[in-house]
Amino acid sequence: MRGKVKQKLALGLAALTACLALVFCGLISVHPPPGTFGALCPVNNPGVRDGWFASPVCNGVQCHLCPYNCFLPEGARGRCRVRSNYGGRIKTLVYSKPVSVHLDPIEKKPVYHLYPGSLVYSLATPGCNLKCKACQNWEISQIWPEEAARRAVVPAALAMKADASGRVYGELKQKEVSAFSPSDIVACALATHSKAIAYTYSEPVIFYEYMYDTAALARRAGLKNVMVSAGYINRGPLLKLLKYMDVVKIDLKGFSPEFYRDYAGGRLEPVKETLLTLKKSGVLFEVVNLAVPGLNDDGKSMADMIAWIKTNLGADTPLFFSRFMPNYQLDNLPPTPVETLTRARAEALKAGMKYVYIGNVPGSEGENTYCPKCGRALVRRYGYAVLENLLSSNGGRCPYDGTKIPGIW
Numbered sequence: 001m002r003g004k005v006k007q008k009l010a011l012g013l014a015a016l017t018a019c020l021a022l023v024f025c026g027l028i029s030v031h032p033p034p035g036t037f038g039a040l041c042p043v044n045n046p047g048v049r050d051g052w053f054a055s056p057v058c059n060g061v062q063c064h065l066c067p068y069n070c071f072l073p074e075g076a077r078g079r080c081r082v083r084s085n086y087g088g089r090i091k092t093l094v095y096s097k098p099v100s101v102h103l104d105p106i107e108k109k110p111v112y113h114l115y116p117g118s119l120v121y122s123l124a125t126p127g128c129n130l131k132c133k134a135c136q137n138w139e140i141s142q143i144w145p146e147e148a149a150r151r152a153v154v155p156a157a158l159a160m161k162a163d164a165s166g167r168v169y170g171e172l173k174q175k176e177v178s179a180f181s182p183s184d185i186v187a188c189a190l191a192t193h194s195k196a197i198a199y200t201y202s203e204p205v206i207f208y209e210y211m212y213d214t215a216a217l218a219r220r221a222g223l224k225n226v227m228v229s230a231g232y233i234n235r236g237p238l239l240k241l242l243k244y245m246d247v248v249k250i251d252l253k254g255f256s257p258e259f260y261r262d263y264a265g266g267r268l269e270p271v272k273e274t275l276l277t278l279k280k281s282g283v284l285f286e287v288v289n290l291a292v293p294g295l296n297d298d299g300k301s302m303a304d305m306i307a308w309i310k311t312n313l314g315a316d317t318p319l320f321f322s323r324f325m326p327n328y329q330l331d332n333l334p335p336t337p338v339e340t341l342t343r344a345r346a347e348a349l350k351a352g353m354k355y356v357y358i359g360n361v362p363g364s365e366g367e368n369t370y371c372p373k374c375g376r377a378l379v380r381r382y383g384y385a386v387l388e389n390l391l392s393s394n395g396g397r398c399p400y401d402g403t404k405i406p407g408i409w
């Protein structure tokens with residue numbers, strides 16, 4: 001009798017431990033806010049489509065899109081809030097349902113080695129698989145799709161006009177949409193003279209299917225594709241996507257596992273894996289680090305990050321140190337001192353990195369692209385404006401000594 005009680009207790013304890021392990025490992029799903037699930041799931045909802053990268057497991061499905069590998073019982077959502085098990089199949093809830101669509105200068109992404117000074121058609125859906133305390137776009141990344149506006153205002157066309165003095169300016173026409181399909185996006189990108197489409201603002205990994213279908217159409221229409229991401233994605237989905245990506249911008253949040261755990265809600269290792277996969281793939285990519293004062297900008301973290309990037313990704317990798325501004329859950333911190341960014345840039349250059357930038361500090365010399373051989377400025381910038389571009393007219397080569405600069409110019 002005693003033995004049976006002991007056995008039951010042991011089983012209960014084991015079940016509790018397993019549950020806690022699932023929660024802490026991020027393998028368990030979250031449920032949508034009460035009363036909202038049914039609103040999104042009728043099959044005729046244009047935002048609800050079959051998702052990819054999932055397999056059935058007992059009493060649910062498992063999503064393999066990102067390193068969380070969420071287990072989803074019927075009706076549950078993944079940590080990203082926008083993928084759900086509906087009727088035993090994984091569904092994306094945000095296909096054709098952007099929450100933010102804008103026409104941006106490519107410098108705003110920031111991407112510096114793709115058509116400087118060009119316009120990029122930029123969009124996002126709600127949701128994100130990370131929980132960054134310094135998120136710049138938390139109003140859209142940390143919401144349920146049900147909380148987003150039902151209609152989005154999107155740039156529809158850009159007419160070039162001249163005023164009385166002959167100064168040319170663009171007149172933007174916008175329209176309101178309740179659904180915005182991949183072919184709509186490509187049509188609007190062409191009508192606004194965009195050179196590329198950027199999947200950005202929140203986290204494009206979580207609207208993978210929407211991004212993938214759009215990127216395939218964009219490629220056929222002669223547009224470039226840019227993904228701005230934290231790189232929290234499994235290798236299989238990443239490799240499939242890279243077929244259509246021209247530039248990938250990876251936000252490397254910091255260089256310690258503790259920082260990723262405590263301030264981003266994720267792990268560093270999968271992001272390093274993504275960077276290594278990108279390097280191997282040959283697709284152009286850039287890395288940006290937001291230096292948060294006192295949290296990830298200490299000398300050791302910075303030195304380790306620079307050394308790892310140089311050794312594993314190469315000296316040609318464009319590397320940005322970006323200035324943090326008080327925001328979201330870290331609004332009690334001061335902005336990053338400019339000296340911190342200047343010091344990090346100097347260290348990276350000293351270590352042999354060739355293209356090192358400072359972000360969010362308009363007027364800094366770290367905004368320019370320099371020839372690594374002769375040291376002359378080849379693209380001069382001020383904030384999001386390009387003041388001079390000597391690369392596009394020279395086939396991506398330094399006009400002074402012929403050095404080839406990696407990029408699409």
Ligand code: SF4
Pocket residue numbers: 063064065066067068069070077078079080081083129205206
């Ligand atoms: S994409 Fe979303 S549902 Fe899939 S594993 Fe990542 S967080 Fe979970």
